[in-house]
Amino acid sequence: QLQLQESGPGLVKPSETLSLTCTVSGGTISSSNYYWAWIRQPPGKGLEWIGSIYYSGSTYYNPSLKSRVTISEDTSKNQFSLKLTSVTAADTAVYYCARGVPAGLNNWFDPWGQGTLVTVSS
Amino acid sequence: DIQMTQSPSSLSASVGDRVTITCRASQSVFSYLNWYQQKPGKAPMLLIYATSSLQNGVPSRFSGSGSGTDFSLTISSLLPEDFATYYCQQNYRTPWTFGQGTKVEIK
Numbered sequence: 001q002l003q004l005q006e007s008g009p010g011l012v013k014p015s016e017t018l019s020l021t022c023t024v025s026g027g028t029i030s031s032s033n034y035y036w037a038w039i040r041q042p043p044g045k046g047l048e049w050i051g052s053i054y055y056s057g058s059t060y061y062n063p064s065l066k067s068r069v070t071i072s073e074d075t076s077k078n079q080f081s082l083k084l085t086s087v088t089a090a091d092t093a094v095y096y097c098a099r100g101v102p103a104g105l106n107n108w109f110d111p112w113g114q115g116t117l118v119t120v121s122s
Numbered sequence: 123d124i125q126m127t128q129s130p131s132s133l134s135a136s137v138g139d140r141v142t143i144t145c146r147a148s149q150s151v152f153s154y155l156n157w158y159q160q161k162p163g164k165a166p167m168l169l170i171y172a173t174s175s176l177q178n179g180v181p182s183r184f185s186g187s188g189s190g191t192d193f194s195l196t197i198s199s200l201l202p203e204d205f206a207t208y209y210c211q212q213n214y215r216t217p218w219t220f221g222q223g224t225k226v227e228i229k
Binding site: 046047048049060062063064096101103105106107108109110111112113114115 | 123153154156158164165166167168171172177209211213216217218219220221222223
């Protein structure tokens, strides 16, 4: 059974870089059948797709965050990572990693990690 | 970006009630629409993909329908474990976007 687990600092200072890692178990991130994504949820609010990384190494980012986001992978550790630079209080959120499942032109996120709360504060 | 608008934002219902949540897209997303359930303090869980296909293990009381810009999620007979927040998500065009959520509460 595939499982994803986010890890990283729970507190980041304004203007600094948020760095999170998602460790995947029960499956390989090197599979060409899936892609990997980061999604966030500010406290009490809805969900926002941050970006995705594909088997080829290609990345796609939400334009609203694109200038500050980098998603990368480490296949040797079966992990993928998120870096978000120049954070502000607006970046305070629960950050989820998830597997993207493409099926023809459709795709969806399943499963998700449990999420990790990152607070931006001095 | 494609905006997804759910209605209502919240509703109160009783166990055994039939509940329908609607999701409207700002432009056609054809059938590229998914539904997720999120319980407090937990990650979202996929319920329905491609408008009407039930994810493995999801009870048959859940169903989805629609096309183009108008979609719905129906729970035929609410059980206590169905009280949660539900989100629609379009996967027609990036950036993938979600509705604001519909919270289903106990009456």
